Amino acid sequence: MMRVDLSGKVALVTGVGDNVGFAWHIAKALQAAGARLVFACHPRLVGIVESIMERDADMDSRILPFGAGNLHVDKIFACDVSYDTLADVDAKTREDKRYSKHGDFSIEGMVNNLKSSGFNAVDILIHSVAFSPEIKNKLADTTRSAYRTSLDISSYSMIGLLKALDPMMANLPGGASAVGLTYLGGERVVPHYGGAMSTAKAALQMDAKVLASNLGPKGIRVNLVSAGPYASRAARAIGDIDEMIKHAADRSPLQRGIEADEVGYATAFLCSPLASAITGQILYVDCGYNVIGV
Numbered sequence: 487m488m489r490v491d492l493s494g495k496v497a498l499v500t501g502v503g504d505n506v507g508f509a510w511h512i513a514k515a516l517q518a519a520g521a522r523l524v525f526a527c528h529p530r531l532v533g534i535v536e537s538i539m540e541r542d543a544d545m546d547s548r549i550l551p552f553g554a555g556n557l558h559v560d561k562i563f564a565c566d567v568s569y570d571t572l573a574d575v576d577a578k579t580r581e582d583k584r585y586s587k588h589g590d591f592s593i594e595g596m597v598n599n600l601k602s603s604g605f606n607a608v609d610i611l612i613h614s615v616a617f618s619p620e621i622k623n624k625l626a627d628t629t630r631s632a633y634r635t636s637l638d639i640s641s642y643s644m645i646g647l648l649k650a651l652d653p654m655m656a657n658l659p660g661g662a663s664a665v666g667l668t669y670l671g672g673e674r675v676v677p678h679y680g681g682a683m684s685t686a687k688a689a690l691q692m693d694a695k696v697l698a699s700n701l702g703p704k705g706i707r708v709n710l711v712s713a714g715p716y717a718s719r720a721a722r723a724i725g726d727i728d729e730m731i732k733h734a735a736d737r738s739p740l741q742r743g744i745e746a747d748e749v750g751y752a753t754a755f756l757c758s759p760l761a762s763a764i765t766g767q768i769l770y771v772d773c774g775y776n777v778i779g780v
């Protein structure tokens with residue numbers, strides 16, 4: 487029987503901050519297909535994620551789909567993807583105990599921690615990170631500083647992570663795969679998707695194509711999943727996510743909203759040998775909403 491098989495693969499998953507967001511469901515799908523997991527979480531959320539991995543109250547959320555057991559993470563590292571190296575960190579953040587208690591929480595530090603924990607290769611990178619400090623501002627009202635931050639964290643970080651992980655992902659026998667998350671708001675105008683998040687997603691979508699071209703010769707595939715609206719913590723910050731979900735559900739060919747697990751399954755497929763000739767693509771997991779004109 488043909489199935490999605492990721493056994494023997496190591497997946498580095500960014501963007502897990504709770505047991506609701508896409509990264510959590512992607513991690514579960516990857517592990518249900520056999521992958522080992524390492525999380526790179528925002529420094530301020532490491533403790534929360536560690537407790538979700540242990541608490542009885544969160545036991546049900548750790549059950550893997552397809553009867554594959556319970557979620558197990560080999561390591562949880564702190565990583566603020568704003569910083570390539572510790573030298574890039576501003577003094578205020580460096581002195582903040584919520585950050586400094588983790589040692590080197592830059593991308594470089596996280597990759598060094600990975601290596602010193604015995605990981606020699608990363609087969610799968612999940613980029614599930616986005617942030618705009620002014621998500622509620624129209625683009626027309628967005629400050630230069632927020633524009634930069636939005637692109638820095640939501641787009642450039644994919645490049646920064648792939649650069650730092652290149653020695654661990656390049657020329658692996660079965661190839662390697664990076665999957666990022668995007669949204670239709672990166673190519674069409676979605677009211678309320680402000681603070682330059684639309685610009686950040688547009689950049690991410692072009693970057694994924696160029697990165698696929700740059701890294702293809704090293705056997706690294708780069709794809710994006712464009713997910714339909716879903717009520718994660720980040721999406722709730724937009725303000726009217728429930729209305730966005732209802733709007734999309736009412737107009738989608740499948741006449742419903744998406745489940746986060748469906749994003750996980752599509753991502754597992756993209757990371758698997760079944761998708762070995764797929765790179766530089768955007769896979770829409772949105773119940774078909776993107777094809778509708780009016």
Ligand SMILES: NC(=O)c1ccc[n+]([C@@H]2O[C@H](COP(=O)([O-])OP(=O)(O)OC[C@H]3O[C@@H](n4cnc5c(N)ncnc54)[C@H](O)[C@@H]3O)[C@@H](O)[C@H]2O)c1
Nearest residue numbers: 501503507508566567615616667668669715716718720721
């Ligand atoms: N929820 C939606 O409707 C939707 C739709 C399409 C695409 N997406 C995308 O899915 C991805 C995941 O978002 P989500 O909706 O699951 O929300 P989420 O809040 O669960 O995930 C966003 C994550 O980004 C992390 N993050 C923010 N700044 C960071 C930084 N500087 N360093 C490290 N981590 C940082 C947060 O800690 C959080 O865990 C994002 O790229 C988002 O744009 C979301």
